[in-house]
Amino acid sequence: MLFINTRPQDRAVRLTQQLQAAQIQVVELPLLELIAQPYSAELNSLYQQLNRAQVIVVVSPTAVQIGMQYLEKTGIEVATLTHIQWIAVGKTTEQALLKYGIQSHVPEVESSEGMLQLPILDGLNSNAVVAFWRGEGGRLFIMDHLRQQGAEVLNFVLYQRQCPVQSQQVMAALLPQLQQDDHYVVLMSSEASWLNWLQLLQQDISLISKGIYLVLGPRLAAILGEYRQHHAAAFEFIQLDSLSSDVIVREMERVLGNS
Incomplete structure (x- = not known):
């Protein structure tokens, strides 16, 4: 199952390396640049x-x-x-x-x-x-x-x-795989990231429901829960208490074990 690493480019490397070491396919798609x-x-x-x-x-x-x-x-x-x-x-x-x-x-x-x-x-x-x-x-x-x-x-x-221009180009190339796969996992660390994610998928909003979202904290989890309810979306989300690479890799392995 594909993991989409949305951390800013300078903070994505360690997580990507740990996921790849665990034999998990990763695509880096930063949703924010500062x-x-x-x-x-x-x-x-x-x-x-x-x-x-x-x-x-x-x-x-x-x-x-x-x-x-x-x-x-x-x-x-x-x-x-x-x-x-x-x-x-x-x-x-x-x-x-x-x-x-x-x-x-x-x-x-x-x-x-x-x-x-x-x-x-x-x-x-x-x-x-x-x-x-x-x-x-x-x-x-x-x-x-x-x-x-x-x-x-x-x-x-x-x-x-803002959402990096390069990520818009990466998403355009990634869409065929997301359309083909049953599910994917995406890390969501802030409300701004979530809004940019929705913007990137506006051409095929049905893909939103294929996601399994790892979300940081209860407020962001509530935001995704409200979206799911109001849009009759079928996605799953898992609340994280930390953006530690170790925590994220463990959650991803748990998702894979349950799939």
């Missing part, structure tokens, strides 16, 4: 307020890279932010922050819901200031939740997310 937003007066103003924050939430290695690049541009030293607690949404982001000497909290589930379960966020004062280093359209749920709790949110939109 493009830096230009440094602006608005971002500069946010950076000048950063030392007010009790917590900085960093959602991806790309957010680390661009966030630190722009931090340097403002002339602010990382060492002056040691009083702030950092949250990394996932182990890869944690490792990216460690390169700058920053220790961070990591949720067990790499999602907005997982972050809200961290004691550091759960115990915030009502007038707390929380900064988000993120991409356009990402993590709106958790920011809205924190605002409702009385927190002030500093919203650093550091990059845009």
Whole structure:
């Protein structure tokens, strides 16, 4: 059974290698690429307020890279932010922050819901200031939740997310195989990825029901569940609590064992 690896190109390699080592056919089809937003007066103003924050939430290695690049541009030293607690949404982001000497909290589930379960966020004062280093359209749920709790949110939109043009070309070549196969497995890590997937299959939406989707976290699982119900689609989905390659390979082997 074909596995479609939708992770961004720079983060797809390890998973692809582990799946291939397990004799599983893999196609890499990134559903998101991240493009830096230009440094602006608005971002500069946010950076000048950063030392007010009790917590900085960093959602991806790309957010680390661009966030630190722009931090340097403002002339602010990382060492002056040691009083702030950092949250990394996932182990890869944690490792990216460690390169700058920053220790961070990591949720067990790499999602907005997982972050809200961290004691550091759960115990915030009502007038707390929380900064988000993120991409356009990402993590709106958790920011809205924190605002409702009385927190002030500093919203650093550091990059845009879009479906890579190359993936549209890969999908065009892949369609005949998807039409022929009974089922395929696809990794789905965000709502933006899901929407791009639907867009890629708009020429043959019946193929959506052939999918077995490995989805990250309960909110994304709920989104797929609602789509399945409203569109009378017949696909399966399996909720993941982590994007660890080991976890994904185990789930894929379980799917193959049940097929």
